Amino acid sequence: MTADPRTLVIVAHPDLSGSSRVNRRWARELAAHPDEFVVRDLYALYPSGTLGEKDAEAERAFLAAHGTIVFQFPVYWYSAPALLRTWTDEVYGLGWAYGGEAAEPGEPGRMLAGKRFAVAMCAGDIEANYRREGTVGFTPAEVIIPFRATANYVGATCVAEPFTLFGTEGALTDDELEASAAAYLAWLRDLRA
Template sequence: MAAPILVIVAHPDLAGASRVHKRWVEELARHADEFEVRDLYALYPGGTLDEVAVATERAALEEHGTVVFQFPVYWYSAPALLRTWTDEVYGFGWAYGGETAAPGEPGRALAGKHFAVAMSAGDIEANYCAEGTVGFTPSEVIVPFRATANYVGATCEPEPFTLFGTENGLTDEELERSAAAYVSWLRGLPRG
């Protein structure tokens, strides 16, 4: 059996203010044999990662072929701790810097992995296009994730799973549909 999909969750208040991501994580927990969730803000409430934390995160990445980054869109990016996590975990000599090494060797630990992004957006879908107030599609918003994956020798889904309009009175029914759709989308990802 393939390793579960690793879901890296970055929501600063998953247990409190989060409605969408809390529900998504609850749904993933119902399928623990398929998905392993790492809640960065619960693991690193101080917002930093020490050497032990970096080693732990690297080990988790090494064990999984498919990694999903789940977060609410903050100013067309991810919450700060996910950026800190990337800066610390994707170190030279581990994630990159070994261009002549085979996948999995030092400097190429992420080569051959498959990444994807699952995000919630407060704004409505109609604004996520060239003519909309955002001016960019969700695929364009996640270009930094796609570029990073490319740089470390991984692949990244070009389209993120996106739930729009989360600040506009999302109904309980819409939330439940999104949780089911999210699991279905995850199950359709390539396994790296």
């Protein structure tokens, strides 16, 4: 049973306080609602790009305490930034997240079973290219298949359609950015419904 009803948001942007415009705005929106969201900024927490065993244990405690976990990041070569992969490798350990097929959800080896995962991402490219006939050739739901497969493997579920903001390397206006923050907040709230 989860102890914290808030949504846990794992933010992975290598320069959230600098070059990031979208993820920084989204994180600021979440911070304005601490009664609804817990935000973990991976690059601020682990600037060396590595996690030790104590770090992994701390992250596991956050995951164990929340029922809904959202991974927020910019799309980098149709994947997530490197630290999110490192985080996954270190945190989803054998005997904690998997390897306990006979265990009940919430027990060692199945600690993520029954959790709900989702992905929120921004893409520099335009939406038209994230179609089968576009230059990317894949939809956002297809781009996040590794997240969905991982969720399946650890006994969690993953929302198939990610929240996606396209065209972030183009002329994204301030009004469009504000609208995306409001839409993101609504999408997150709908996840709990």
